[in-house]
Amino acid sequence: MIIIGCDYHPGVQQIAFVDTDTGEFQETRLQHREQAEQFYRELAMRGVRVRLGIEASGQARWFERLLTELQMELWIGDAASTRSSTLLDVAQAVGLSAVEKVRSARGPARNE
Numbered sequence: 001m002i003i004i005g006c007d008y009h010p011g012v013q014q015i016a017f018v019d020t021d022t023g024e025f026q027e028t029r030l031q032h033r034e035q036a037e038q039f040y041r042e043l044a045m046r047g048v049r050v051r052l053g054i055e056a057s058g059q060a061r062w063f064e065r066l067l068t069e070l071q072m073e074l075w076i077g078d079a080a081s082t083r084s085s086t087l088l089d090v091a092q093a094v095g096l097s098a099v100e101k102v103r104s105a106r107g108p109a110r111n112e
Contacts (some may be wrong), residue, residue: 001019001020001021001047001049001050001051001053002017002018002019002020002043002048002050003018003020003050003051003052003053003101004016004017004051004052004053004054005017005052005053006052008054008055008057008060009041009059010032010059010065011031011032012029012031012032012035012090013029013030013036014027014028014029015027015028015029015030015071018069024048032061036063036067038068039056040067041070043070043072044070044071044072046061049073050067050070050072051072051075052067052072052073052074052075053074053076053077054074054075054076055076055077056076056077059094064076072077077081101102
């Protein structure tokens with residue numbers, strides 16, 4: 001499974017994700033809607049299970065529909081009550097117990 005923490009904005013997504021099978025961690029920026037759609041469709045074509053967490057946003061309807069179409073698990077948090085300060089924290093909030101090991105291995109999260 002890949003667990004993704006997503007800082008969603010209408011024109012860009014900053015994501016951090018961990019493969020729970022390998023422990024591999026990556027961060028990337030998806031610059032526009034087309035790039036984001038391609039990224040998630042490629043994961044679906046590979047047959048990867050995905051759990052993605054975002055804060056609630058009225059601008060994300062197309063994104064919610066895409067993830068539903070691709071049968072990806074979407075967790076939406078209330079922005080007012082979310083205490084997450086980094087994408088790793090968002091990933092942890094959607095169920096990644098190994099995120100502390102990843103954080104320890106790579107050091108503090110970087111904002112790119």
